[in-house]
Amino acid sequence: MPEVTTAHYIFLSTALFTIGTIGVLTRRNVVIILMSIELILNAVNINLVAFSKQLLSINGQAFAVFIIVDAAAEAAVGLGIIIALFRNKETINADEIDLMKW
Amino acid sequence: MPLQLPAAFQPYFWPTIFILIIILVFPLVAGYIVLLERKVMADIQVRLGPMRVGPHGLLQPIADAVKLLIKEDIIPANADKWVFWLAPVISVTAAFVSFSVIPFSDKFYITDVNIGLLFITAVSSVGILGIILGGWSSNSHYPLLGALRSAAQLVSYEVALGFALIGGLMVASTLSMQGIVKAQLDAGMWFVFYQPVACFIYVVAALAETNRAPFDMPEAESEIVAGYHTEYSGFRFSLYFLAEYSNIVVVSAIAVTLFFGGWLRPFPNVQALDFLRYTPIIAMIVLAGLSFMGAGRESRPPEKIGMAGLGIVCLMLAGLFAMPAVLTWIQGLFWFSLKVALCIYGFIWVRFTFPRYRYDQLMNIGWHWLIPLAIANVIVTGIVMVLKGS
Amino acid sequence: MNVLPGFFFYLLSAIILGGAILTITRRNAVHSAIWLIVTLLGVAGIYLNQHAEFLAAVQVLVYIGGIMVLFLFVIMLVNLDEAAKQRQFNHQWTIAVGCALALMAELAYFIVKGRESFRFGDTGTGTLNPDAAVIEFLKSCRDIPGLGPGGFLQPNTELIACALYRDYLLPFEIASVLLLVAIVGAVVMAKKEI
Numbered sequence: 001m002p003e004v005t006t007a008h009y010i011f012l013s014t015a016l017f018t019i020g021t022i023g024v025l026t027r028r029n030v031v032i033i034l035m036s037i038e039l040i041l042n043a044v045n046i047n048l049v050a051f052s053k054q055l056l057s058i059n060g061q062a063f064a065v066f067i068i069v070d071a072a073a074e075a076a077v078g079l080g081i082i083i084a085l086f087r088n089k090e091t092i093n094a095d096e097i098d099l100m101k102w
Numbered sequence: 103m104p105l106q107l108p109a110a111f112q113p114y115f116w117p118t119i120f121i122l123i124i125i126l127v128f129p130l131v132a133g134y135i136v137l138l139e140r141k142v143m144a145d146i147q148v149r150l151g152p153m154r155v156g157p158h159g160l161l162q163p164i165a166d167a168v169k170l171l172i173k174e175d176i177i178p179a180n181a182d183k184w185v186f187w188l189a190p191v192i193s194v195t196a197a198f199v200s201f202s203v204i205p206f207s208d209k210f211y212i213t214d215v216n217i218g219l220l221f222i223t224a225v226s227s228v229g230i231l232g233i234i235l236g237g238w239s240s241n242s243h244y245p246l247l248g249a250l251r252s253a254a255q256l257v258s259y260e261v262a263l264g265f266a267l268i269g270g271l272m273v274a275s276t277l278s279m280q281g282i283v284k285a286q287l288d289a290g291m292w293f294v295f296y297q298p299v300a301c302f303i304y305v306v307a308a309l310a311e312t313n314r315a316p317f318d319m320p321e322a323e324s325e326i327v328a329g330y331h332t333e334y335s336g337f338r339f340s341l342y343f344l345a346e347y348s349n350i351v352v353v354s355a356i357a358v359t360l361f362f363g364g365w366l367r368p369f370p371n372v373q374a375l376d377f378l379r380y381t382p383i384i385a386m387i388v389l390a391g392l393s394f395m396g397a398g399r400e401s402r403p404p405e406k407i408g409m410a411g412l413g414i415v416c417l418m419l420a421g422l423f424a425m426p427a428v429l430t431w432i433q434g435l436f437w438f439s440l441k442v443a444l445c446i447y448g449f450i451w452v453r454f455t456f457p458r459y460r461y462d463q464l465m466n467i468g469w470h471w472l473i474p475l476a477i478a479n480v481i482v483t484g485i486v487m488v489l490k491g492s
Numbered sequence: 493m494n495v496l497p498g499f500f501f502y503l504l505s506a507i508i509l510g511g512a513i514l515t516i517t518r519r520n521a522v523h524s525a526i527w528l529i530v531t532l533l534g535v536a537g538i539y540l541n542q543h544a545e546f547l548a549a550v551q552v553l554v555y556i557g558g559i560m561v562l563f564l565f566v567i568m569l570v571n572l573d574e575a576a577k578q579r580q581f582n583h584q585w586t587i588a589v590g591c592a593l594a595l596m597a598e599l600a601y602f603i604v605k606g607r608e609s610f611r612f613g614d615t616g617t618g619t620l621n622p623d624a625a626v627i628e629f630l631k632s633c634r635d636i637p638g639l640g641p642g643g644f645l646q647p648n649t650e651l652i653a654c655a656l657y658r659d660y661l662l663p664f665e666i667a668s669v670l671l672l673v674a675i676v677g678a679v680v681m682a683k684k685e686i
Contacts, residue, residue: 227557
């Protein structure tokens with residue numbers, strides 16, 4: 001089994017990022033779109049930690065902490081929006097929310 | 103090393119043995135905690151409690167376990183089957199994983215990682231998912247209400263719990279569980295004397311985290327039947343039960359480790375109190391004496407024999423502990439178990455003394471009192487530490 | 493050579509990618525959430541595999557104990573029984589997959605362009621030797637005796653604390669303000685009438 005290098009982690013992160021993007025672009029359910037965004041943020045974190053290890057610098061991990069904070073804030077606000085949306089429109093499908101479309 | 107293992111596996115030998123011991127022994131321990139709870143409850147309510155199975159109901163946990171295992175396993179018709187199956191497994195796994203970093207003694211621990219306490223908090227926060235998913239997958243109203251209550255309550259009290267732990271950690275200045283105990287050895291004092299407020303907040307938040315009365319909203323039997331495990335029966339129910347009692351042991355173990363000196367004996371730095379290391383032997387002899395006295399008072403012959411047998415086992419244990427090597431090995435484990443047992447006794451005592459809070463009162467206590475108090479405690483601790491220049 | 497890190501890497505990668513694909517394809521949002529939890533646990537394992545223990549614990553504590561509980565709470569609050577029976581993918585999914593493939597190609601292009609910086613296939617320990625400035629930085633933080641075994645960033649928690657509270661104090665404060673804004677925003681959004 002070959003040694004695990006930074007490149008391995010980068011490929012893993014690329015695959016995860018792409019899966020997350022597909023989820024954001026194709027799903028109708030807003031909750032699952034938010035979950036896909038979490039996947040994307042995790043892909044970024046994998047990259048940061050891999051480079052942090054390669055360059056032996058703690059800064060990558062510190063930034064990963066910031067991204068986790070960001071994810072928490074995003075989830076709180078996003079889910080708040082979803083509750084407000086469900087209360088007003090009775091739907092959580094992204095393509096049925098077309099009030100601003102003409 | 104009794105076995106000649108390949109060098110790569112040698113670090114894993116003792117941890118594997120300890121894991122096996124814990125997994126095999128702990129369900130029995132949990133059963134006896136239930137028995138203790140029923141006996142203490144009976145005592146508080148001036149009753150006798152379980153008396154039928156074995157002398158003084160000592161075999162009751164085994165009877166209960168057999169009953170739960172051979173009961174019919176019912177899955178509600180419209181339940182989400184695999185989530186229904188998964189939820190208790192998540193709960194019990196999370197509860198058992200926490201045991202991996204608990205320092206039972208200076209020798210008996212599975213592993214000691216540099217993020218020990220953070221690891222336990224993280225893993226026990228995974229256990230919440232078991233409750234929420236169990237309540238949701240039952241596809242029934244009361245479980246869902248219980249799950250929602252539990253989600254809100256656990257997330258709220260986790261904040262207070264975390265801040266209380268931070269207070270203790272600032273004094274210990276390490277996250278490793280063994281490191282925390284050693285820091286108390288160096289300080290020559292239990293951290294409860296440095297951090298009484300944090301200890302109080304921790305105990306209250308821990309009661310809420312383990313769904314114990316007076317915070318047992320998620321399973322309040324007078325309001326929502328049994329909360330999240332209303333639809334569970336038989337083996338799955340016993341998994342939830344096991345998880346709940348494991349969590350009680352885990353939070354007691356954290357409290358003991360962080361605030362009450364872990365596996366250290368009282369006053370570990372005072373040479374004059376070295377005779378305390380013979381306490382395990384004395385305790386066993388006292389237990390044996392009590393058993394023999396009990397045997398004399400029993401009327402039915404099988405119970406007489408049972409109590410006498412128990413007394414003989416205690417005497418044999420006392421003899422075993424008298425061997426110097428065994429005594430040294432058992433030291434930490436004895437003190438740790440004693441402290442955890444006292445802590446659990448406190449939990450039971452609280453349960454049968456206080457009435458249940460209303461839901462709004464519960465949230466009020468959490469957000470308006472405990473969290474601000476915990477934050478103030480952290481700030482004051484920080485200021486004092488800076489002023490003292492440590 | 494120790495094969496365990498490699499073994500765990502492939503195992504965890506399979507868990508992460510499988511969980512991610514199941515997350516975006518499940519019909520029921522709760523099942524999606526469960527698979528996302530599996531993915532997040534896998535990512536925490538990847539952090540552990542790279543000796544980022546603090547981050548692994550924070551990942552489990554914040555993501556699974558906090559964010560995912562919030563997700564499940566909201567999924568239960570907005571009853572999704574009907575949503576599970578409806579069409580799951582929107583009409584633009586062909587374009588979306590095309591976009592995703594273009595993105596993948598773009599990422600692949602950048603990986604090829606930037607391969608000098610991470611040296612794929614170079615398994616020597618040379619990549620793990622930090623330069624003197626890094627060691628100096630690590631030692632200036634606290635009385636750290638030196639780098640831990642294997643040249644990993646140890647003691648992990650202390651080093652992250654050092655980075656957060658010394659070098660990135662201002663971003664740290666901004667992050668706390670961000671969290672405050674998020675709390676206020678979530679309350680305003682979810683309240684029936686203000």
